[in-house]
Amino acid sequence: MASSAxxxxxxEILDLEKNRQAEMSQWVxxxxxxxxxxxxxxxxxxxxxxxxxxxxxxxxxKDGLSKTVISVLQAMFPIFSWCRHYNATKLRNDLLAGxxxxxxCIPQSIGYATLAKLDPQYGLYTSVIPPLIYAVxxxxxxxxxGPVAVVSLLMSSMVPKLExxxxxxxxxxxxxxxxxxxxxxxxxxxxxxxxxGFLVDFLSHAAIVGxxxxxxxxxxxxxxxxxxxxxxxxxxxxxxxxxxxxxxxVHQYWNPxxxxxxxxxLSFIKxxxxxxxxxxxxxxxxxxxxxxxxxxxxxxxxxxxADKHGVMIIKHIKKGLNPGSIHELQFNNPHIxxxxxxxxxxxxxxxxxxxAVGRSFASIKGYHINGNQExxxxxxxxxxxxxxxxxxxxxxxxxxxxxFSAGCETAMSNIVMAITVIISLELFTRLLYFTPIAVLSAxxxxxxxxxxxxxxxxxxxxxxxLDFLVCIGAFFGVLFASVEIxxxxxxxxxxxxxxxxxxRPGTEELGRLPGTDIFCDVNQYPMAVxxxxxxxxxxxxxxxxxxxxxxxxxKIMKWATExxxxxxxxxxxxxxxILDMSNLMxxxxxxxxxxLELQNNLASGGMELAITNPKWQVIHKLRLANFVTKMGGRVxxxxxxxxxxxLGAKMAAV
Numbered sequence: 134m135a136s137s138a139x140x141x142x143x144x145e146i147l148d149l150e151k152n153r154q155a156e157m158s159q160w161v162x163x164x165x166x167x168x169x170x171x172x173x174x175x176x177x178x179x180x181x182x183x184x185x186x187x188x189x190x191x192x193x194x195k196d197g198l199s200k201t202v203i204s205v206l207q208a209m210f211p212i213f214s215w216c217r218h219y220n221a222t223k224l225r226n227d228l229l230a231g232x233x234x235x236x237x238c239i240p241q242s243i244g245y246a247t248l249a250k251l252d253p254q255y256g257l258y259t260s261v262i263p264p265l266i267y268a269v270x271x272x273x274x275x276x277x278x279g280p281v282a283v284v285s286l287l288m289s290s291m292v293p294k295l296e297x298x299x300x301x302x303x304x305x306x307x308x309x310x311x312x313x314x315x316x317x318x319x320x321x322x323x324x325x326x327x328x329x330g331f332l333v334d335f336l337s338h339a340a341i342v343g344x345x346x347x348x349x350x351x352x353x354x355x356x357x358x359x360x361x362x363x364x365x366x367x368x369x370x371x372x373x374x375x376x377x378x379x380x381x382x383v384h385q386y387w388n389p390x391x392x393x394x395x396x397x398x399l400s401f402i403k404x405x406x407x408x409x410x411x412x413x414x415x416x417x418x419x420x421x422x423x424x425x426x427x428x429x430x431x432x433x434x435x436x437x438x439a440d441k442h443g444v445m446i447i448k449h450i451k452k453g454l455n456p457g458s459i460h461e462l463q464f465n466n467p468h469i470x471x472x473x474x475x476x477x478x479x480x481x482x483x484x485x486x487x488x489a490v491g492r493s494f495a496s497i498k499g500y501h502i503n504g505n506q507e508x509x510x511x512x513x514x515x516x517x518x519x520x521x522x523x524x525x526x527x528x529x530x531x532x533x534x535x536x537f538s539a540g541c542e543t544a545m546s547n548i549v550m551a552i553t554v555i556i557s558l559e560l561f562t563r564l565l566y567f568t569p570i571a572v573l574s575a576x577x578x579x580x581x582x583x584x585x586x587x588x589x590x591x592x593x594x595x596x597x598x599l600d601f602l603v604c605i606g607a608f609f610g611v612l613f614a615s616v617e618i619x620x621x622x623x624x625x626x627x628x629x630x631x632x633x634x635x636x637r638p639g640t641e642e643l644g645r646l647p648g649t650d651i652f653c654d655v656n657q658y659p660m661a662v663x664x665x666x667x668x669x670x671x672x673x674x675x676x677x678x679x680x681x682x683x684x685x686x687x688k689i690m691k692w693a694t695e696x697x698x699x700x701x702x703x704x705x706x707x708x709x710x711i712l713d714m715s716n717l718m719x720x721x722x723x724x725x726x727x728x729l730e731l732q733n734n735l736a737s738g739g740m741e742l743a744i745t746n747p748k749w750q751v752i753h754k755l756r757l758a759n760f761v762t763k764m765g766g767r768v769x770x771x772x773x774x775x776x777x778x779x780l781g782a783k784m785a786a787v
Contacts, residue, residue, distance in 0.1 A: 231549020315476025321512025347611030359574030362391030395571030
């Protein structure tokens, strides 16, 4: 009697457990339909227009509508958020930071304009309008806006292929402005349409490290033109052409006065930087050293009339504020396709550099920057900049570091800097007539060591060898071919890396950790116990599609066949293959067809197929394809339930 009661209770518990498993399986099978493609696109567009986390319903009352308008304006123009809490203390700090920033910005901007093969005033123009627009629309407190070395190199290496800057400087300048317009259009599109942001992600961190390091070396070599006083120089940017040009020029003609002057002030700037690092309170010394160098060298050349003895000087810098240039944009130019391509490349590089700069300082101060809003801000500042004689502006690491060290509080420091540059354009351009070009080259050279980062390259090598391959591909491509080849090499290697991981995804056999219901890779966790009657496999891929479905099917069949051969030797008797789909985010028709073929092949070998934890889109497509019915409904929520259900049923049958 007691024995019968125990058997009855055991049977009831077993039935309850089976009912519970069946109910949980129905949770998977009866999930609602996932959002349609149209719904996902609409949600993405809504998130683009409205701030993240805020949904504004239609409000009829006046106060509610005004709050909605204010919230939208604050999202589009962050200045409305931080200016409400602005005070005299913050203004004092921003004023000091902005003036310190301007002392570095003015000589650097002139130098970068010459690097971009433009007249010096265009560097100053680029330090006026873009910083003002970014202060209104940007979300970073520390980033300093203006021309930078890498973007200037891109301009001087790509646009001269379309128009010679020496033979026709006006046409060259117009193409640069048109390139700036296209760069702004692309940047704004990246931010407004979030699904376009993937274009920026193709340049990984490793690619940027290699690209910037190679570009820094090329920029440094090109500055030998000003440092040696060479009148004619190559337009090519690869290191071999530049070295050949330097070698020819040195053997033919170079002026030692330029070299001595440039090296002297380069040593002075380096010395002030060393002193500033040793004593943080003297942060202003390395920041103002470039401006001091310009003032002292200009005064020295003027007093000694060194320009009469071969010292190359800037000469005329046009006085006045940014002239309008919308009528100079060349949309009917026969090279408009190449100009747009250059604009896309420059846009991606500029955004990537600025985002890295902004996030690095934001993480130090503990605030968040909005990536999409940053893209929109950069886009609009470059679009409007192209209308006002500016070339592509972005965030500068060296000037942002000075801004940060000077104690900036908000983007007001950019406004102070822009106002200072405006005053300089109106009052002081004539004083720069005798500024030696060798000193501008020295200023650019002093900023380059921070762009070459061998420690980061070694770190990439240590962590990820394939990423290091991307890094050196970009580095050697820029160094020995061209800027475009370097970027193309980095993108191609990144694509190959993605394709390899996509078409050859890994698979792992799972076992149960002792004393738990956790199943994990038996190679990573040797203590995990494999089930003698179940082969449990997890695919390490987010997508089962035409590119990898056949590979995954053959891998699983090979695994099952090996287990079947082991069965003939009495080692293991596999009755069911359980496929853990917890990593799989989506599947296409080729993936479904491969699963059906796998099911048939396993059935012909006397084995069954079960799947666990399929994601929303995956189970929806499997149901529509009638695959769940064809496999006997063996769909479970967890691997443990699949093992218990499948093996329990077989044990009962036996």
